[in-house]
């Protein structure tokens with residue numbers, strides 16, 4: 415049996431009733447066969463500071479790097495703050511990108527989604543795609559998920575109840591699973607060839 419694709423979810427919002435974190439919870443609930451989704455709590459991660467990085471980096475940063483390294487793919491949910499990426503998420507990516515040359519995001523398959531104002535975080539997501547280019551992440555193109563937080567899409571308990579959005583989340587995870595498997599198969603074939 416093929417091992418499941420382990421997806422690590424990072425949310426750019428720390429607030430208790432965050433809709434972006436709720437979207438990640440929906441992803442965990444809707445994960446198709448062959449996919450598991452775990453969500454990281456970024457609340458304890460300090461602001462990146464080179465003075466505190468290195469051998470005695472904060473435990474939260476070490477843990478984040480280890481979990482990202484072990485993950486097959488990542489799912490990034492960010493609110494849009496002033497037309498860009500929420501700093502909590504950018505900070506997590508900054509920690510993960512170091513030490514220079516040893517980024518745990520290098521070559522990592524990823525998908526983006528978000529819930530926000532009138533444009534559903536699309537501007538933030540396009541900034542995130544730009545960051546992903548430098549980090550050499552392999553972000554899937556489609557389906558894009560820009561959730562405009564119209565009343566009724568989430569219930570009072572923070573569960574995504576909007577059926578078209580639920581279907582899109584499931585579809586995105588399926589695309590991420592297939593993309594991750596394709597990349598893994600390509601890498602395995604390349605190493606087998608190199609070993610010949």
Ligand SMILES: Cc1cc2nc3c(=O)[nH]c(=O)nc-3n(C[C@H](O)[C@H](O)[C@H](O)COP(=O)(O)O)c2cc1C
Nearest residue numbers: 427429432433434435493494495496497530531532
């Ligand atoms: C500092 C700040 C800036 C924001 N800027 C934008 C923005 O540029 N575009 C947008 O659609 N929403 C903006 N919002 C609204 C957030 O997208 C909205 O509050 C969202 O629900 C927050 O995500 P969360 O529920 O995961 O915390 C902003 C909110 C804050 C606090």
